[in-house]
Amino acid sequence: MTAALDCPQPHVRNWHADRALSQAAGSALKTRPDYRHHDVALEHLDALSPVLTNGYYNHAPMVVEALSAMGQGREALAWLDREQDSFTPVDARTGPIDPDDWRELIAARGRYADWRAYFQDALETQPWREVAAIWVNRLTFGFSSSAAHGVLQTAHAVRALQSDATPARLRALANALAGWASRHSSLPIKDQPNQGVLDFQAALSRIQPLSDKHAPGEGAITAGYAQLVHAPGFAEQVSLVDLSGDLDARFDALMAVMAKLFLSLARTPYTVIVFTHAVTGTAAARTLSQIVPDAVGRQLLFRAFEHGAALKTAFAPLALQSAPPRKALPPGDPARRAGRHGDDHMIKLTEAVLDAYRRTHNPVFLDVIAQAFAVLPEPDAR
Incomplete structure (x- = not known):
């Protein structure tokens, strides 16, 4: 009888996946x-x-x-x-x-x-x-x-x-x-003074989704915001986020957290659209932070976090009704593919995460592209 090996087995590389990721990364950088x-x-x-x-x-x-x-x-x-x-x-x-x-x-x-x-x-x-x-x-x-x-x-x-x-x-x-x-x-909430004690991921993890009774269905995102009146602890929880440190670095950190939120909850075409706004809203805030004083830039940082947290609170119940999508690979040339795809949200999301990837080389942004293309079909396939 052959004895069980007591050393770890070598990882079997998926050459197709490695090549796809390498092509997408190279295209993003170019x-x-x-x-x-x-x-x-x-x-x-x-x-x-x-x-x-x-x-x-x-x-x-x-x-x-x-x-x-x-x-x-x-x-x-x-x-x-x-x-x-x-x-x-x-x-x-x-x-x-x-x-x-x-x-x-x-x-x-x-x-x-x-x-x-x-x-x-x-x-x-x-x-x-x-x-x-x-x-x-x-x-x-x-x-x-x-x-x-x-x-x-x-x-x-x-x-x-x-x-x-x-x-x-x-x-x-x-x-x-x-x-x-x-x-x-x-948003229909009363602001709380910022307490600055938690990083973005820890603060977001404390944000509780609405109950099923108050959660919105598919429709205008602004209808979901209106339901925040049924989330009494929301303002206090978002106030815990730490806004200190280098502003550009903090925006890059928030972009990564919003990318992970997207990967967790963008499970259907509708929820892809909803949680695209968490990513693109953060990217937009980062752009605007470059032309305003630091104090205003940190307000943009806070509002971008609050915006993503509001989307989680309102739409996580709807998103969690669907199973997570299967793991997918990004297209080899995401920018060109987004242009051909033609959906406005796909174009804006792809651009935002490509820009973030060029700055950080964080593969989470390539994962966002892959999941968006896998879940949101091209117009002629709908």
Whole structure:
């Protein structure tokens, strides 16, 4: 009888998996921005409302910038052509925005065109970084407005401007800030003073999902936020997070935690979309933190964590009704594949995690890409 070996067996390597991961990693590191087509795409968007025909937020300004950031800018015009039936025009202006009364006028849904004109005027007379920094500071407490799309659109506009401050990109920033201001809202919770004692993962692990009785089903993400009134300990729990340390490093740490949240709960096409916002919202906050004072950057860091925690609280019950997806491998060229896939969330998610992977080389971001492609089918396969 052969004696049992008392030493560990060698790991049997999966060469196919190793090769797929290596190709995806290499492609991620080689991805370079290409903004040659960006301003032309923005011209097609300049007169559009932030609201689509179905009532949801218009992702087009974010998508075209994400494609450019991934070197896929040539795909933007074709993407816009496919989506044009969902766009709506800007409403007529109703009157000027009084800069002394801005607190009274944010969240005024019918004033988008007025806010747009206000920011266009401001950007003609002031440096764009100054305008953006002032208004990011003023609007950050409404980080989760329209499922964080105000933050997202502003961050995409800011990043394009960091490449080149063209007139089309300045107008895109005006549109983004107008969308954020006109649809501004905060989570239905009362803020607690930050206590700063737990790292992101430990703090997030203390966040309890809603009971099944109060958990939302599939629908608008903002409907899930509304249910936070049934999570009385939420504000106290998020206040425990530690915001100290190097800000860029803290954002990278939060990105990794939100990537793990995605891997845990993005199990169906709908929950892929929901938890994409935890990742992309954090990426957007990181971008905006680079143009504001440190104290405002830490507020962005806190709000990004709070936003991801809110998504967990509201939508974990729905996500956990489905089994975890099978382990998958990322495509060899994620940026190109995302452009071909065409889903707006897939494009924005892929760009955000590719950017994070280039900075950190953390394979968790490649896992996010793999799971998103495995769970969210391409349009012709749906």
